[in-house]
Amino acid sequence: MSRTAAQRLMVFSDYTYTLETIIQAGQKNMSVISVPIRVHGDLRPSRLVKSMPSYIRRSIVTIVRIFVIYRPFFFFGTIGSVLFFAGFLIGLRFLWRYLMGEGDGHIQSLILASVLLGMGFQTLLIAFVADLLSANRKLLEDIRFKTAKLANGKNTNLASREDD
DSSP: OOHHHHHHOOOOOSSOSHHHHHHHHHHTTOOOOOOOOOOOOOSSOOSSOSOHHHHHHHHHHHHHHHHHHHOHHHHHHHHHHHHHHHHHHHHHHHHHHHHTTOOTTOHHHHHHHHHHHHHHHHHHHHHHHHHHHHHHHHHHHHHHHHHHHHHHHHHHHHHHHHHO
16 A cells, blocks of 8 residues: 555544455555465464454444445435335335224334334434535545645655755
C-alpha cells in the first residue's frame, strides 16, 4: 500500500486494523495485493487473540461496523424494509380476517402490525440520515487528506528554503 493510499484510510477499530483497512480499501476502489510472508512459531501467547471464538466474534463486530460506516443506507434500508414488509403482511392478514368477519380476537395482530410498520418507517428514516452522514464523512475525509497534503507541502517548502 502506498503512503498516499494509507493516508486516505481511517482506522476506527481499537482491536485490529487489518480487516478494516482491507474493507476500506475495497470501498474506496483502491487495489489490494497480497505479499507472501513467512510465519514464525509461537514464542508467547497472543495478546490479540485469546481464543478463536473470541477473535471471530470481535472480527464480526468490526466487519459489521465498517459495513454500517460505508454502506449505511443499504444496512438500515434493508432492516427497515424487512420490518415494514412484515408489518404490512401482518396488517393484510388482519384486514383479510376482518373482511371475512373474523376480526374479533385478532386485535393483537393489528397492534403488532402497527408497531412493525412504525419501526420500519423510523428505520428507513434513519437510513436516509445515516446516508447523509456518510456523505458528510466522505467530504471530511477528503478535506482532512487535502489539508494534510498542503501541510506536508508547506513543511517541505520550508525545509528547502532553510537549506538555501
